Structure formats: structure tokens, C-alpha cells
């Protein structure tokens with residue numbers, strides 16, 4: 069018997085939203101608990117944009133007034149990721165809050181080492197939510213791991229009164245109240261919702277740029293009903309995030325067969341067992357993308373994925389593997405489209421793979437840009453100036 | 464019950480073990496890479512896994528279909544299988560679950576690709592719980608898996624951010640290319656060139672408010688997360704406890 073490949077592929081072309089198979093909306097329980105005085109629900113501030121999640125439930129994405137829940141991996145090792153998010157918001161004239169009263173979600177460590185527990189993880193999450201609430205700004209989560217983990221934490225708190233009681237008692241000792249945001253929002257959802265405004269501010273033509281997208285596991289696999297989908301993007305079979313933005317920017321999105329595979333990050337593996345990470349990232353992702361789609365750049369929307377897919381390629385070159393494609397976040401890609409400085413804003417010198425051919429294709433003179441960066445660096449080295457400011461990077 | 468024969472090495476002859484039919488992958492103690500413990504102890508550990516409030520949400524039986532295996536990165540690159548995890552749990556196979564806690568669970572990438580399970584299972588989530596139990600009970604696998612990882616635990620628990628710019632040292636990441644050396648050599652200047660004021664730091668991802676850190680320390684104390692460290696690394700626990708208690712004392716906070 070032959071395998072009916074075409075039939076199988078046809079079945080995968082579209083995801084039909086079926087009203088009989090819609091997971092229940094968590095908001096009902098969320099607001100019920102608020103009415104019973106269990107916690108405060110921080111409302112999504114107006115104005116907001118509504119986008120559709122996997123099973124059709126609309127999700128409100130605020131336009132402005134966000135509290136930036138930073139990512140330790142982005143700020144620490146890929147700082148251009150964070151600075152690009154800020155830069156795009158500033159360029160669009162959007163007010164935000166960059167807090168110091170924020171810890172990491174600590175979930176990278178939790179998924180790596182399990183040296184924590186559900187109560188501690190929930191308390192860390194709600195401490196941050198409470199800190200955001202105190203400022204009046206609404207949390208925007210930069211990291212896919214934090215986003216996925218916080219959604220898990222929300223599920224656990226919604227369903228386990230004993231956990232809520234324990235977390236309430238811990239937060240009470242810190243003088244913090246129980247706060248849960250109406251929606252948990254990932255920065256890439258904001259970029260998706262704002263894609264037309266971002267495209268309207270575009271200054272470079274990206275029509276000649278070919279892109280492959282790696283969707284981040286913890287964005288859409290964890291609590292899947294909360295991720296954004298569009299029937300017109302991949303037939304609603306994959307999240308519309310990143311791809312929708314790239315299309316709005318006029319670049320070409322190319323598909324590849326291992327899109328569902330993770331990147332190989334592994335949480336503990338990337339730190340202490342990188343042979344697995346390197347092999348997986350190159351053999352299951354980069355090489356497949358190169359062979360099937362030959363992109364100019366790989367875009368993704370999570371700390372771990374950018375790190376893994378970017379850093380794993382160097383060692384593979386020694387084995388003559390078919391690698392060598394730049395990797396960045398879609399926030400950096402959008403910032404470049406809007407005219408951001410590749411070094412002062414996008415910080416591409418922190419990346420490992422060679423991004424220079426891509427910049428040339430985008431029409432960016434990287435030699436001149438690097439010379440400008442070095443001139444500014446010298447000012448700091450000489451002590452003429454202590455820091456580079458937002459005004460400096462746009463000068 | 465069935466008798467399964469294990470091929471032995473020279474001089475060892477044939478090892479035989481009496482095991483459940485469902486545990487065809489169970490290793491006899493003589494070939495397992497971990498110490499055997501009395502059955503009651505294994506049962507206690509398994510009970511601890513099953514008592515976790517999340518456990519009923521992570522397991523609804525198993526079709527044995529292998530969809531999770533097809534999606535699993537660790538199954539592709541290790542001798543590891545989320546289906547075996549779900550099967551052992553669904554059968555409440557104490558011997559096999561203990562073996563998995565000592566051998567398999569640290570291979571998992573925690574990517575949660577396996578939640579595409581048509582039965583609604585979350586094998587990766589079961590593993591999270593098994594890992595927590597392994598840490599809580601100081602199992603050999605947990606101690607071994609966390610060797611070389613302790614500086615990360617120290618960083619996250621004491622500073623509130625997990626990876627810091629100054630970790631980017633060429634000797635720590637020789638496989639990440641020459642850019643790591645460039646970053647480490649220019650770290651101070653390149654950090655001060657980042658336009659957000661919160662990101663001029665080198666030993667943390669961003670500038671965390673001291674008050675925020677104290678709140679984090681209280682969370683570690685109050686939820687028992689700090690105590691968990693004692694089970695896998697006494698030295699690290701001592702250092703962390705000292706650092707945190709000193710800060711809390713300075714602030715006049717009594718626990």
C-alpha cells in the first residue's frame with residue numbers, strides 16, 4: 069500500500085476553527101476570582117488592538133503604556149534585541165516604562181535545573197505583576213520563556229486555591245498585592261498588532277530579502293489557545309506572529325519542513341551540554357532551512373532561539389556543514405527596516421553569524437556604520453562622554 | 464510477570480531480572496548506572512511525584528501512539544522517549560519511574576513539543592515534576608546534572624537575572640566564535656553604549672533595584688526554594704543563605 073502523502077498534506081493545509089472544540093476562556097474564572105476579592109485584574113489599557121488567538125478568541129493588545137518585562141538572556145547576551153524593541157516604540161512615539169523593580173521570571177533556571185517549585189515561580193511572577201500594577205503601566209513580556217511560563221503560572225493559580233493562598237501569604241510578607249493582568253502579552257504580539265504602523269514607518273525596501281521563521285516553542289506550544297493565529301497565514305496551522313510582520317515589511321517568507329522542531333536550546337543543554345544544542349540547531353534547523361529555503365536571514369522571537377540558532381553555527385563550520393545564515397529577532401529586523409543603526413541600536417556586533425552580506429542586501433553600509441560606532445566608542449574610552457543616549461544613537 | 468534475560472559482559476554471564484511485562488526497558492541493578500534502593504523508597508519518590516498538584520493535569524492515560532516521540536528533540540538525539548515517560552506514569556510503574564528519575568529526565572529539553580499529544584498529556588511537565596522530586600531528595604542524577612551549573616543557580620538566585628554580560632568569556636564559550644572575545648574585551652564600553660539606562664550593567668542583565676532583590680530573597684526563603692539547593696549542593700546553599708541573610712539583616716527584616 070502506498071502512503072497517501074498528498075491526502076495527508078492536504079489535511080494539513082488549513083486549520084479549521086471548530087466552535088465545538090474551543091477551550092474555555094480563562095477570563096471567566098479570572099474575573100470571578102477578582103469579584104471574590106482573590107486578586108486584582110489589571111485591565112489592558114485603551115486604546116488596544118484586538119487580534120485572534122488559535123481558536124478564535126480575541127486578545128487585546130495595548131498600543132501604548134507598557135511596562136517592559138525584560139529578558140535576562142536578551143539584555144545580557146543579545147542586547148540589540150531589547151534596544152530594538154525600545155527604539156521601535158520610541159520611533160512610533162509610544163510611551164513606556166523600563167523598570168528596575170523587575171526580576172527575571174527565573175524560568176530558564178527552573179526548566180534547566182528544577183531548583184525551584186510552583187509556589188516560588190508563581191510568587192516571582194506575581195511580584196513582577198504587582199510591581200507593574202503599582203506604576204500604572206501594563207506588562208509586556210520580552211522573553212518567550214517568561215511569557216510561556218507566566219501563562220502556565222496563570223493556569224496553575226486559576227485552578228489551585230491552595231497555591232493562591234500560599235502565594236498570597238508570601239506576597240503579603242513583601243507588602244505586595246495579588247495582581248494578574250487581563251492578558252499576558254508577548255512583545256512579538258505587539259509587533260504583530262502594530263505591523264501596519266511599523267510598515268508605514270519603513271525606510272528600506274526589503275522586497276529582495278528572503279526570510280525563514282522559527283516559531284518559538286514556549287510562545288505557542290505552552291497554553292496554545294493563547295497564541296495568535298491568522299487563517300491567512302500558513303492556513304492557520306502555525307502562529308502568525310513574526311511572519312505577519314515580515315510580510316507587512318514586504319520581505320519574502322520561505323517555508324521549510326522542520327518548522328515545528330524546537331531550536332535545541334534545552335535550557336540546561338545550552339549551558340552545560342552544548343553538544344546536543346549545536347547538533348540539533350544545525351542539523352534539524354539551519355541546514356534544513358539552507359537546503360530547502362536558502363534564506364538571507366532567520367528570524368525568531370525568543371531569547372533562547374536567537375542565541376541557539378546564532379551561536380551554534382560557528383562550530384559547525386569546522387565540519388563543513390551547510391550553515392552560515394544570520395539570525396536575529398524580528399524586532400531587530402523591523403528596526404533595521406525603519407532605519408535603525410545596525411550597531412548603536414541593533415547591536416549586531418554581539419551576534420556570531422555573519423550578518424554583513426544581509427546588511428549589504430538591505431542597502432546598509434556596514435563599514436560606515438561600524439566607523440560611526442567606533443568613533444562613539446572612542447569618545448567613551450577617552451572619557452569625553454560616559455554613556456550613549458537615545459539622542460546620540462539617532463544623531 | 465515475565466522473565467527477561469539481559470546479555471551480560473564477559474565474566475558476568477547472563478543477568479536475569481524478574482520484571483513486569485510493561486517494563487521491558489527496565490535495567491537490572493547490576494547494569495544500571497545508579498544505586499539501587501529499597502522498593503519502599505522508590506514508591507515514596509513516585510508518590511511524591513504523583514502528589515504534585517499539577518500531576519493530574521499532565522497525565523490522562525496514554526494511547527502509546529508515539530506522536531510525542533516524533534515531536535521530541537531529545538528523543539531524536541538521545542536514547543530517550545517521552546512516550547516511555549507517559550507509559551511508565553500511566554502504569555504507575557514504580558521501578559521504571561525510579562529508573563527514569565535516575566537516568567532519563569535530564570535529557571529532556573523542556574521544549575513542550577510533546578504537548579501536541581492527542582490524549583492531552585504533558586510528558587515534559589511530568590518530567591519537570593520528576594526533576595523537582597529528584598532535586599528535593601538529592602538523587603544522584605540531580606547532583607550530576609547540576610555539576611558545572613551551580614554558578615548559574617548562584618547568579619539567578621542572588622541577582623535576580625540569570626545570564627549576565629560578563630559570563631561571555633572565550634574560555635566558557637569557545638564554540639561561539641571570536642565575537643565572544645570581542646565582547647569580553649570591550650564589555651565595559653559596549654555596555655555603556657547601550658541607550659537604555661537600565662542596561663549599563665556588566666554583572667547582571669539589567670540594573671535590578673536593591674529593594675526588589677530583597678523581595679526576591681524573601682520569596683526563596685518563604686517558598687522553600689532555597690532549601691532545595693541544600694539537597695544537591697550544600698556548599699552553594701551555605702553561600703546563598705549567607706548572602707541573603709546578610710542583606711535581609713542590613714534591611715532590618717526578620718523572617
Ligand code: SF4
Nearest residue numbers: 525526528529531580
Ligand atoms: S503521551 Fe500522548 S503522544 Fe505520547 S504516546 Fe502517549 S498518547 Fe501518544
Ligand code: SF4
Nearest residue numbers: 535572574575577587
Ligand atoms: S519537553 Fe522534553 S519530552 Fe517533551 S518534546 Fe520537549 S524534550 Fe521531548
